[in-house]
Amino acid sequence: MDHIDPRARFIFSFALLFSATATWNPNILFVIFLIAIIWYSMGRLTWKETKVGWFMISILLFTMIVVNTIITGGGAGGVVPPGGQLVWPNGFELFGKHFTFGLTVERLWFAVSQLMRILSISLAFIMIPYTMDSRAYGATFSKLGLPDGLAYTMELSFRFIPTLARNFQVTLDAQRARGFELDGRKGNILHKIRRIAPLLIPVTMNAIVSSEDIANAMDLRGFGQSKRTWLHELIFHWWDWVLIVFSVIMLATVLVLAFRFNMRLFSVPQWWYGLFSK
Amino acid sequence: MEADTTVKKKIWAFGTKEVVYAAIGAALYAVLTWAFNVWQIPGAGNVGIRPAIVIPMFFGIAFGPIVGFITGFVGNILADMLSGYGFWIWWDLGNGLIGLIPGMFSALIYRYNETKSILLGEASVVLGSAVGMAVASLSELWVSGADMKTVIFANFIPAFLTNIVWGLVLLPILMIAYAAILKRSGR
Structure with missing residues (x-):
């Protein structure tokens, strides 16, 4: 993954995002999902590195799929037509009690489709921060056509993070030495929110005051006077072009299938019905 | 020193100062979001999410819509990266708008206190x-296929309410502090 140009990676990730969101067709979604798995495995990321991200995604998936689609059915309302074949037409027994549950075979398949779609997008985007050199962001966005000012803003903000994190810690320690308690239990919610002010104000105001000096130093060095060059140079290799061409073909194929051949709408494969027929 | 209210503010300007303000704002938003992510406030669980959301709002008010937008947009990308959450473009865009719209109001604001x-x-x-x-939540209609009811109750209302609680309380405090800084530095 390190050898792939960041521009090509962003182009691929966005092509995959638009492809996955252009259709609910199960076959197309399955192919996109497979492509996303292959792409993610190329990153060689470990579980330890990404577990926080996957924890967040699992909460998102649980809310969207288990709660909204399977339990309440609300999440499927916009795509799955009303009615359908019940998974348990006569209800089911649990702990000696009889339950009826209106889950349909169609809604269950929609949950699978949602899982394939959201996981495909997650697989493509979750790996970006773990596999991309932070020094390359400015150059990447500049070469993708973003104005130099905006691209440099991204680059600069990466550089400020360690400084501001240190300032935050120093301010927190200084305020604690003065008896400041962020997690004090007294007072109502308004008081609890306002308690953050002694920490937020010095950190923010110090950052603003110091930015004046940085802006003056940049002006003195002629920032913005001519086209900017980047220390981190990006060079396209043949494999980057292959990835870009593949991305374009993938997106174009999905769009043609979805809109020209009417494969855009949600549908349930026959074999899925077979799993629930007695 | 009083602010000159007869001079029209150029809110869409994006020179060197704006580049630095936007970068500082984005980094600050990311650091504070990350810090409060790992450091939950006991007893305020329902509103204990992202007090740092006030940063794009304040940077928008103080330095204009472009700075506000970048602070929210780039700051949210960085915050998600620091927290290990990945990359969620529509929510990044939503955070950008939270900074951009206060920035449009900055043309009407001269004395912050x-x-x-x-x-x-x-x-x-x-x-x-x-x-x-709304923009971020509505993207879920398209991305996850959720219906409008789910989008409103599961995505929009929780995010909107927590954001305005933090913003309404903390923004005036930051504005008054900034007015004092401006007065002290004679700007």
């Missing part, structure tokens, strides 16, 4: 959060 300015700031918090979170 006046009641009128603070009321305009508060209005911008509500409008910015509504538009920003």
Whole structure:
């Protein structure tokens, strides 16, 4: 993954995002999902590195799929037509009690489709921060056509993070030495929110005051006077072009299938019905 | 020193100062979001999410819509990266709008500690959060196929309410502090 140009990676990730969101067709979604798995495995990321991200995604998936689609059915309302074949037409027994549950075979398949779609997008985007050199962001966005000012803003903000994190810690320690308690239990919610002010104000105001000096130093060095060059140079290799061409073909194929051949709408494969027929 | 209210503010300017303000704002938003992510406030669980959301709102009010947008947009990308959450473009865009809309109000604000300015700031918090979170939440219609009811109750309302609670309380405090800084430095 390190050898792939960041521009090509962003182009691929966005092509995959638009492809996955252009259709609910199960076959197309399955192919996109497979492509996303292959792409993610190329990153060689470990579980330890990404577990926080996957924890967040699992909460998102649980809310969207288990709660909204399977339990309440609300999440499927916009795509799955009303009615359908019940998974348990006569209800089911649990702990000696009889339950009826209106889950349909169609809604269950929609949950699978949602899982394939959201996981495909997650697989493509979750790996970006773990596999991309932070020094390359400015150059990447500049070469993708973003104005130099905006691209440099991204680059600069990466550089400020360690400084501001240190300032935050120093301010927190200084305020604690003065008896400041962020997690004090007294007072109502308004008081609890306002308690953050002694920490937020010095950190923010110090950052603003110091930015004046940085802006003056940049002006003195002629920032913005001519086209900017980047220390981190990006060079396209043949494999980057292959990835870009593949991305374009993938997106174009999905769009043609979805809109020209009417494969855009949600549908349930026959074999899925077979799993629930007695 | 009083602010000159006869000079029209160039809110869409994006020179060297704006580049630095936007970068500082984005980094600050990311660091504070990360810090409060790992450091939850006991007893305020329901509103203990992202007090740092006030940063794009304040940077929008103080330095204009472009700075506000970048602070929210880039800051949210960085915050998600620091927290290990990945990359969620529509929510990044929503956070950008939370900074952009207060930035549009900045043309009307000259003295940051006046009641009128603070009321305009508060209005911008509500409008910015509504538009920003609406755009981000509505993206779920398209991305995850959720219906409107789910989008409103599971995505929009929780995000909108927590954002305006933090914004309405903390923005005036930051505006008054910034007015004091401006007065002290003679700007």
